[in-house]
Amino acid sequence: MNLIIIIIVAAICQYFGPWWTAALIPFITLAWQPTATSFKAFATGFVAIAILWFGYGLYLHTSSEGAMSNRIAQIFSLPNGFLLLAVTTLVGGLVGGFAGLSGHLARKIW
Template identity: 35%
Template sequence: MRQIIAIAVLSLLVQLVFPWWSLAVVSFAICCWRSPGAGRAFVYGFVGVGIVWLLYALMIQLRTDGVFVGRMSELLFKTNGGVLPVLVTTLVSGLVGGLAGVAGFFVRQASGNQIANRIS
C-alpha cells in the first residue's frame, strides 16, 4: 500500500515538471527499490499510475463539462460518450506504470543475482 501511495504522489509531482513518460521512471525506481515480487510490482505500478491519470481525466471531464472528452471520444472512437476516453487513458497509463514496475523488480533481481555470483 505504501508503494502505491508513493508511486501516485511522486508521479503526480514529477509530471508537473517533466513529460508524461516520467511516471514510468518513478514506477521503475520505486519497484526496483522496494517490491516483494513481480506480480505485486505490476499491481503497484498499475494502480499507482492509473489512479493519478484517472483523476486527471476526471478533472478535465468536470472542468469542461464533458465537452473536451466528448469531442475526443467522437474523434477517436466515433461515439458520443465521455466514459471510453477516460477508461482508455486509465488503462494505458496503468499498463505503462505496471510494466515499468515489473522492469524495476527484474532489474533489482538481476543485479542481486550478479552480486551473489561475485561473492561466491
Template identity: 45%
Template sequence: MEFLIILVVAAVAQLFLPWWVIALVPFLVCMWMSKNGWKAFFLSFAALCVVWAAFAWYLHDQTNGAMSDRISQIFFLPNGLALVGVAGLVGGLVAGFAGVAGYHLRSMFVRKNELVYRR
C-alpha cells in the first residue's frame, strides 16, 4: 500500500510542484505508515525509481531519443537509455533516503513497542 501511495501522490504532485516534492512525499508517507527502516527505504526507492524512469523513458520516446542522446553525451553515457536508468536511480535514491528519514523521525518520538504493535 505504501508503494502505491508514494507512486501515485508523487507522480501527481510533480505535475504541479517542484522536483523536490519527491523527497517530501516519501518522508511523510513513511513517517505515517512504515514498520521498519529497510522497508521505508526500498519502497520509497522503488516507487520513485519507477516514476522518474517512466517519465524519462516517455520523454526519450517522444523525441525519438534526440534529447536524451544529447544530454547523455554531456555525462559521458553511452546512449539516451542509460540516461533513463540514471534518472530513475537518482530519483530513487533521493526518495529512499527521505523515506528512511521519515521513519526514523517517527521512531524518535514513539516507543519501540508502539512501532511494532501499532496496527
C-alpha cells in the first residue's frame, strides 16, 4: 500500500514541484504509516521512486526517439541513452530508499 501511495503522490508532486520531492514523499509516507523492518522501508522507497523515474524517463526517451537522452548521455560520456536511464533510475531509487529508511527510523524515535 505504501508503494502505491508513494508512486502516486510523488508523481503529482514532481509534476508541479522540484525533483527533491522524491525524497520528501517517501519520508513522510513511511513516517506516517510504519513498516515491519528497516529493510522493507528502504526497499519500499527505493522501488517506488525507481519505478516512477524509470517510467517517466522511458516516456521521455521514446517520445523524443532517443534524441534528447542520447545527447545528454554524450555530455556524461555514456555510450547511449539507455545507460543514462539506468543510472537515473538507480540514483532516484537510492534517494527514495534512504528517504524511506529515514522516515522509518524517525518514526521509531518518536
